[in-house]
Amino acid sequence: MPYTVPQAPVTIDAAIWPSIATVPTSLKARVAGRAADAIFKAAVRSLPLAVRYPDGTVLGKASLGQAPGGTAYPVMTINRPEAFAARLGDGGLIGLGESYMAGDWDADDLTAVMEVFAARVGTLVPEPLQKLRGLYLPRQPRKERNTEKNTRSNISRHYDLSNELFASFLDRTMTYSSALFPESGDALRTVAWDGLAAAQQAKIDRLLDKAGVKEGTRVLEIGTGWGELALRAAARGATVYSVTLSSEQQELARQRVADAGYADAVTIELKDYRAVEGEYDAVVSVEMIEAVGFEYWATYFQTIERVLAPGGKVAIQAITIAHDRLMATRTSYTWVHKYIFPGGVIPSVRAIEDITEKQTGLRVRERLAMGEHYAQTLRLWEERFMGRAEEVGAMGFDAIFQRMWLFYLCYSRAGFETGYLDVQQIVLDHASSKGAAA
Structure with missing residues (x-):
């Protein structure tokens, strides 16, 4: 180390x-x-x-x-x-x-x-x-259920910690989700920091391609992050409406969009996904479903279905878990809930397919599993974070916080290394659409 x-x-x-x-x-x-x-x-x-x-x-x-x-x-x-x-x-x-x-x-x-x-x-x-x-x-506290009243607080406890904290270990794209590296197999274990930004952009570009985002596309992004996906969609000539519940993310994402000259093409609002209105040709959402909560997954997909234009496509990236583990743990209250992601539940592929088939008119058309890429993304974040321990301490994050964050990164990485966790890019569209996603 x-x-x-x-x-x-x-x-x-x-x-x-x-x-x-x-x-x-x-x-x-x-x-x-x-x-x-x-x-x-x-x-x-x-x-x-x-x-x-x-x-x-x-x-x-x-x-x-x-x-x-x-x-x-x-x-x-x-x-x-x-x-x-x-x-x-x-x-x-x-x-x-x-x-x-x-x-x-x-x-x-x-x-x-x-x-x-x-x-x-x-x-x-x-x-x-x-x-x-x-x-x-213990079970998850009622105050951490992802109702419209509680969700803002749940999101804020993690994503509003400090933009500077996240910048200490994320690459220049400020992308806080799995990258997609060109390497595979054993070569993935040796990927270096200087390739992370390009791999994050490759992940985003694949999602935008699968959602059919091009010039003139009306894009809804559920979960803004710090704006990189909105920036890359705008660079294609799309108009983007992005929603987040993190005021810190909104502030920096808006600044990045303005600095890049896309303020007229990108709107970023502090809004619950359930309150979104309008019609969109493409809906994209990166590692947001994990924060929705087990009992609200149907609402999440029903909202997407409601705003998706005829012929439109959906591309999401989701951390997943085996279905038997989901069913055994979905109401559990864990260390991750208490210290990292209150109210979160990781879905299974089966749960996503069952909910969309039984409770919406959306259908899963394509999946790409890329868990080994998340393991190496986490490795790079871990090395970067701990290599900047003094800088993080100067921000006011003490040794207990740093041990907590290290445990979180390593705990997560172990899940992907062993296959206990996976991450998927999933493409959906209306059930009435002809054929599978391209």
Whole structure:
């Protein structure tokens, strides 16, 4: 790793990080902590991992020797076993992330450690205990459901953190979604930073091509980001109406559009997608559906259908998960919900196809899976973010935040590296349209 992971401070600001500053000591945490500790130790004994404890104990296959081929197993170092167990017992996977933020454990290669868990996420906990998960683990708070009243707050908690923060690790296009690199296979693992901007633009161009965007096309973009897609659509001669719920994104995207000379062709409004009116020849939406919420996916696609002109096309990019995992976790409240994306739910391809077929007149015509490209996009973001730790700290983001953000990036990357997560470009049109998308 080309950087040093920020160490959690001895004193943590409880006003900012209440769940991190204090180790849970309730009866539930004590009792469940002992059970969680036993389950964790039993699970890792057979994993390709080295789990090291302060007393010298090593669990995992590393205790039996080197990995096949003489390579080293990834190392997870438990710094404070009792605190780690208490947090794990009190919050499950939320506790796993919080204990990392607090410094209860560390890893030389966090992504590699998380890959081990991601590859076996459905079997780490014994099946009889999995059936009790709904009784024990928290559910998403009602205030984080993506109603029109709540959605602005949910989006703001992530995207309004600071444009400067996102600029610290994104490329010059300010694109916060998976790139599409020209490389494939093993070559993808060596792609360098200087190719990221072009790969982001290639991703956008493919979506615009699939949506048939050209001179005179009326484009609706759901989820503005920082404006790169609107800019590239305008450069083709299209007119773009883009909606976002992030005031920070709106401000910078408008500035970028004006600086590029496309202010007359691009309108960016602070508006919920459900409130959009008008008719559009193309609808594009990049990694926005994950923020919609499970119970609102039908509304999302019904809105798109309502505003899509006859003969129009839809091109979305969506992070996806296997359908069985979606059904098992769609109401769960996770570390990602608490700290990164409140109210979010990742869809499955099957859910998208079922909802559009049963509740709309839209049909999926084409898909491109590109999860391995997201893994490498995340790798580049991680390296860039941690390489600018001092700069991020000077913005007011402390060591706990930086450990949180690193965990988020590595946790996500592990999902794509193992295939637990994927990302798709999906083309849709009206069911009455003739033939598949070109």
